Amino acid sequence: MxxxxxxxxxxxxxxxxxxxxxxxxxxxxxxxxxxxxxxxxxxxxxxxxxxxxxxxxxxxxxxxxxxxxxHAPIAAPARSAALDAADPADWRDALGDPARLSDWAELFSRLLQVEPWQAVLARWVPRLISGFAGALTHGLLRTAHAVRALDAVERPGALLLHELAMGLGYWAGTYKALPGPARPHGELSLADAVDGIPRPSEPWGPMEAGQFQRLPELPHFAAAVADLAPPRGDDPLGDLTLGFARVLLANPDAQLVALVHTITPAVAVRTLLPHVPDLTVELVYAQLWQVNAGLVAGFLRPGAPAPVPPAEDEPPSTEWILDRVAAHRDAHVVKLAEACLREHARRPDPAYLLTARHVLEVVPPW
Incomplete structure (x- = not known):
């Protein structure tokens, strides 16, 4: 190692x-x-x-x-009809339709055969970003992991390009926009805005919460999203990842695997931004916050502790985390630990290392 x-x-x-x-x-x-x-x-x-x-x-x-x-793979849905990338009415009608997943993947495979992958990404990510909540954000995540693999090689082969097509196809086929505009324009800090997100009186089931099915039942959700102050400072995405690392630490009994997805998409977006000139940090911050607010509504009980800096606790070393990741091997643990180490390298804070340790200790290993 x-x-x-x-x-x-x-x-x-x-x-x-x-x-x-x-x-x-x-x-x-x-x-x-x-x-x-x-x-x-x-x-x-x-x-x-x-x-x-x-x-x-x-x-x-x-x-x-x-x-x-x-894991036993589930067959992809059969292709039904080719999508026309040049006809917005055609492809927009298929957004968020899981039955068209294979049609979407085939569309992106075609595009990637005739254009540089960077050009395809630059054109389509702005079209998809407002719906990345679908499938618990995994379309965006799979796309970003594929892009990072492509960034690391000079000449991408067919397998990596196919993986990018699958990621973009999954994103498009599971596209889901959440209720209300994603536009924080209030005065609340992140910690106070998290505390102000409405919660259901009775807990939702994991699938209901993870698929955001019942968010429309919370009439004040959109207003609570808007109450967050606009991003300030040099690193708004880091503000989100650090804030939600603290959320995880403050709520050790919450559904950890679901709340992992309040951190990993923000880290993933960092990979996409250099390739998407039309995507601003401010727009992405707003979208990420709205989705994270939806996860807070579904997975944090009312009155959950506020995300504050962790109490005095000796954080583990990077080497300790790497050793434990190698032994643990659960996919969510691998991905969150890598994301936390990446953020810690950019902006050192013990909360990232403590969050990585927490997920290593709570999620059962393989």
């Missing part, structure tokens, strides 16, 4: 070894399309890429085989 000392792209990360690990993983995952359980997105390509980003390329083959042993 050779942990990286930095999480910024380096020549080492672009090595043939990393490319070989990812292509081997994708080859082994032939037959895994979008889902491998009721309401469960396929996580294996994302987990494999996160391991590569941590410098754990050598673990990827065994990790993928372990994933395959635990």
């Amino acid at each position: 050779t942990p990286l000392s930095t999480f910024e792209p380096t020549a080492g990360q672009r090595s043939e070894r990393r490319l070989a690990a990812m292509e081997d993983a994708l080859d082994r995952l032939d037959g895994f399309a979008f889902s491998d359980g009721p309401g469960m997105a396929v996580h294996a390509p994302m987990g494999a890429e996160a391991l590569c980003s941590l410098g754990l390329d050598d673990l990827v083959p065994a990790w993928v085989e372990g994933y395959r042993a635990r």
Whole structure:
């Protein structure tokens, strides 16, 4: 195991070894399309890429085989009709229709055969960003992991381009916009805005909460989203990831796997932004906050503790986290730990390391 000392792209990360690990993983995952359980997105390509980003390329083959042993792929829906990228009326009608997932993936495969992947990304991410809540944000996440793998190689092969098509297709086919505008323009701090998100009087089921099915039942949800102050400072995305790392630490009994998705999409968006000139940090911040507010509504009980800086507690070292990730191997743990280490490298704060330790200790290992 050779942990990286930095999480910024380096020549080492672009090595043939990393490319070989990812292509081997994708080859082994032939037959895994979008889902491998009721309401469960396929996580294996994302987990494999996160391991590569941590410098754990050598673990990827065994990790993928372990994933395959635990998950049975669900066949993708049959293709029904080709989508026309040049006809907005045609493709907009198919947004958010899971029955058209294969049509979406086929559309992006066609586009990626005739255009640079960066051009496809720059055109389509602005069209999809307002619906990234669908499938508990996994369309955006899968897309971003594919983009990060592509960023690390000079000449992308068919397997990586296919994975990008699958990520974008999943995003488009599960597109879901949440109630109300995503436009924070109030005066509340993030901690106070989280506290002000309305909650149901009776808990929702995990699927209802994770798919945002019952948010329209909360009439003050949109107003509570708007109460957050606009982003300030040099790193609004880091403000979100740090704030929600503190949310996880303040609520250790909450449904951790669901709340992981208040952090990982913000980290994922950092990968996309350099490729999407039309996407501003302010717009992305607003979308991320709205989705996180929806997760707070569904998964944090009323009166949940406020996200404050953690009490005096010795955070683990990066090396400790890497060792435990290598032994633990759960896909959500791998992805969140990698995201926390990446954010900590950018903006050191013990909350990131403590959050990584928390998920390692709470989620059962493989």
